[in-house]
Amino acid sequence: MGCSASLPERSSNQLGRGNSENGGGQDAKNLRVKLVLLGDSGVGKSCIVLRFVRGQFDPTSKVTVGASFLSQTIALQDSTTVKFEIWDTAGQERYASLAPLYYRGAAVAVVVYDITSLESFNKAQYWVKELQKHGSSDIVLALVGNKADLHEQREVPIQDGIEYAEKNGMFFIETSAKTADNINELFEEIAKRLPRPSTN
Amino acid sequence: MDASTSSQSLSFFDFLDRMRNPASINLVRSIKSFIVSFSFYPPNPESDGKRVQEFYLTMETAIREHPLWTGATEEEIDCAMEALEKYVMTKLFSRTFGVSHEDAKIDHEILEKICLVQTFLKPEHLDIPPILRNEASWLLAEKELQKINTFKAPREKLSSIMNCCRVINNLLLNAAMTENHVPAGADEFLPVLIYVTIKANPPQLQSNLKFIQLYRRQAKLISEPEYYFTNLVSAKSFILDLNDKSLSMDEIKFEENMKAAKLTTKVTSAASQVTQTNLANQHGEKKIPGGSITASPLQESEYPYLEAKSEEMTLKDVDRLLILYKDVVAKYTTLCKAISNLPPSDKEPILRCLESQGVGSMLELQPVIENKEASHAKEERK
Structure with missing residues (x-):
C-alpha cells in the first residue's frame, strides 16, 4: 500500500550542501514556506509528499528529496513561486509531545488521516486542537483524508471530514498517494491560501 | 574531507x-x-x-x-x-561554550540516562524495522555525531549533526529503493536518530545544541539544517524524558532493566573507588598481597581473618573460619549465578567492567578458587 509507483528512483539528495539556498528569500514573488506534516503513523504522510515532489517535472526547479525533509518549488499562475519546505514528523504516540518543536514557526500545517481508519481521524482531530492552541495564529491548516482509492474499506465518511474542516476553518481534501489523485490540487490550494507579504 | x-x-x-x-x-x-x-x-x-x-x-x-x-x-x-x-x-x-550551569546539569542528566538505557536498549524497543538495522551505517552515523566536540565553530558543530543525519537519511532512501518497503519518512527517521544518539552518547549534548542555536548565523539555521537540528533537539528531549511508557517494552521489564543498570553503574563506581583507595594505599603501611580489598577498620570486623597468620591460629578458630568460609562461598556463588543468568547484553558490560578492574572473569575462575580454598580449609583442620 502507500507509495507504490512513487518509489524514489534516483535520489538527488543534497543534504547540507545548499550553499546557494539563499536563506530568507522572502520577497513577494518568491515565497519560502515551512510546511509541517502531522498525523498518525501509517496514514501515508510521506507518500503524499513524495508524490508531490516527484510529480513536478519542471527541470529548472530545485528539489530536495530526503527521507523526511523535502522541498519543492511550484510556480503559480500569477507568476509567483512558492518553495515548500516540508517537515515530516514522527506520528507514533510516543513522540506526540515533541511535535511543538516541529510546528513552531510553520506557515502551513497539513493534518493527514487515513479514510480507512477511524482512529487516525480521531488522532487528526487531536492535532487540529493542538495546533489551534499552540500553533501560530495565522497558520494555514489543511485536513487531508488519504488512501481515498480504498473506498470499499472506508471508515470515515467524506461528510465527516468536510464538516469537521468547515467548523475549524480548514481546507479539506481527500487524496490518494497511490493514484496521485488530488495531490497537486492539495499543494496548489495551500499556495493560494498563503498570506502574501504586502508590497506595492 | x-x-x-x-x-x-x-x-x-x-x-x-x-x-x-x-x-x-x-x-x-x-x-x-x-x-x-x-x-x-x-x-x-x-x-x-x-x-x-x-x-x-x-x-x-x-x-x-x-x-x-x-x-x-x-x-x-x-x-x-x-x-x-x-x-x-x-x-x-x-x-x-558550556558556561551555563543549567545546561551543564542537563548534559549530566542526559549522560547518566544514556549510560543506563544503553545497557538494555534494542532497536525493536523503538520499533525500528529490521531492514533499517544496519550496524555499519549506524556506526558511521554515531562517529559523525561524536565528532561534535572536536569543533569550536558553530558551523562545524552543526555539520557534524548534518553528517550524522545524512547517513541515516541515505539508509532510509536505500531501504526504500531496494525492498518493497513503503517509505515512512519521519516515522522511521526519528527512531533511528534516537537510537544512534543513545549509542553514540555525544559529549555535552545540551551545551552543544544551545551553542549552535545561539551562535550559528541565524540565516544559516533554516530549512534543511534547521530540520535536522530540530530532530536532534527532539531526540534529546525524548531521551531526557524517557520512561517506562516511552519504549515498546513491558513497564515492569523496563523498571527491572533500569534497576539492573543502576546497580551496574554503582558496582562500577564502587569498584573504581576500591581501586583508587588501593592506589592510595600502595604508599601506606598495610598491603595485602594480591588482594583488592583494603583493610579498613570496618572491614576488619567483617573479615576477621584477613590479616591473620597461620601460626597465630588455634583449633578454636576452625569452626568460626568454616562458618565464615561457607558464608562467603554462598554469597559468591549466588552472585555468580545472578550474573550468568543475565541476558548477554547485560552481562557483558559487567564482565568487561570487572576485567578492567583486574578482577578477571570471576565466572570462569569460580571452581578453581573453590577447590583451592577447600583444600586450604582441610589443611587447616589437620
Whole structure:
C-alpha cells in the first residue's frame, strides 16, 4: 500500500550542501514556506509528499528529496513561486509531545488521516486542537483524508471530514498517494491560501 | 574531507589574508573590539547570543560595502561571513561554550540516562524495522555525531549533526529503493536518530545544541539544517524524558532493566573507588598481597581473618573460619549465578567492567578458587 509507483528512483539528495539556498528569500514573488506534516503513523504522510515532489517535472526547479525533509518549488499562475519546505514528523504516540518543536514557526500545517481508519481521524482531530492552541495564529491548516482509492474499506465518511474542516476553518481534501489523485490540487490550494507579504 | 569542507577552510585562510590587508584595518578593529568587549561582562548565554547575532549582521553590511569585496558574489560574501563566524566564535569559545550551569546539569542528566538505557536498549524497543538495522551505517552515523566536540565553530558543530543525519537519511532512501518497503519518512527517521544518539552518547549534548542555536548565523539555521537540528533537539528531549511508557517494552521489564543498570553503574563506581583507595594505599603501611580489598577498620570486623597468620591460629578458630568460609562461598556463588543468568547484553558490560578492574572473569575462575580454598580449609583442620 502507500507509495507504490512513487518509489524514489534516483535520489538527488543534497543534504547540507545548499550553499546557494539563499536563506530568507522572502520577497513577494518568491515565497519560502515551512510546511509541517502531522498525523498518525501509517496514514501515508510521506507518500503524499513524495508524490508531490516527484510529480513536478519542471527541470529548472530545485528539489530536495530526503527521507523526511523535502522541498519543492511550484510556480503559480500569477507568476509567483512558492518553495515548500516540508517537515515530516514522527506520528507514533510516543513522540506526540515533541511535535511543538516541529510546528513552531510553520506557515502551513497539513493534518493527514487515513479514510480507512477511524482512529487516525480521531488522532487528526487531536492535532487540529493542538495546533489551534499552540500553533501560530495565522497558520494555514489543511485536513487531508488519504488512501481515498480504498473506498470499499472506508471508515470515515467524506461528510465527516468536510464538516469537521468547515467548523475549524480548514481546507479539506481527500487524496490518494497511490493514484496521485488530488495531490497537486492539495499543494496548489495551500499556495493560494498563503498570506502574501504586502508590497506595492 | 569532502569538497565543501576543504573549500571552506580555503576560504577561511582567504578571509584571514584579506584581514591582513591594510585596507581591512577598520574591519579588524571592529572584530577585535567586539571580542575584547566580552571580557567586560560575566557570561550570559541569551544576551551574548543576541549580541553575536547583531554583530554578524553589522559586519555583513560592512563587508558588503567594503572596497575589498567590491563586486563580490553572494557566495563570496557568504564565505567571508562563514569565516568571520568561525574566527569570532573560536576566539570567544571558552567564554560562550558550556558556561551555563543549567545546561551543564542537563548534559549530566542526559549522560547518566544514556549510560543506563544503553545497557538494555534494542532497536525493536523503538520499533525500528529490521531492514533499517544496519550496524555499519549506524556506526558511521554515531562517529559523525561524536565528532561534535572536536569543533569550536558553530558551523562545524552543526555539520557534524548534518553528517550524522545524512547517513541515516541515505539508509532510509536505500531501504526504500531496494525492498518493497513503503517509505515512512519521519516515522522511521526519528527512531533511528534516537537510537544512534543513545549509542553514540555525544559529549555535552545540551551545551552543544544551545551553542549552535545561539551562535550559528541565524540565516544559516533554516530549512534543511534547521530540520535536522530540530530532530536532534527532539531526540534529546525524548531521551531526557524517557520512561517506562516511552519504549515498546513491558513497564515492569523496563523498571527491572533500569534497576539492573543502576546497580551496574554503582558496582562500577564502587569498584573504581576500591581501586583508587588501593592506589592510595600502595604508599601506606598495610598491603595485602594480591588482594583488592583494603583493610579498613570496618572491614576488619567483617573479615576477621584477613590479616591473620597461620601460626597465630588455634583449633578454636576452625569452626568460626568454616562458618565464615561457607558464608562467603554462598554469597559468591549466588552472585555468580545472578550474573550468568543475565541476558548477554547485560552481562557483558559487567564482565568487561570487572576485567578492567583486574578482577578477571570471576565466572570462569569460580571452581578453581573453590577447590583451592577447600583444600586450604582441610589443611587447616589437620
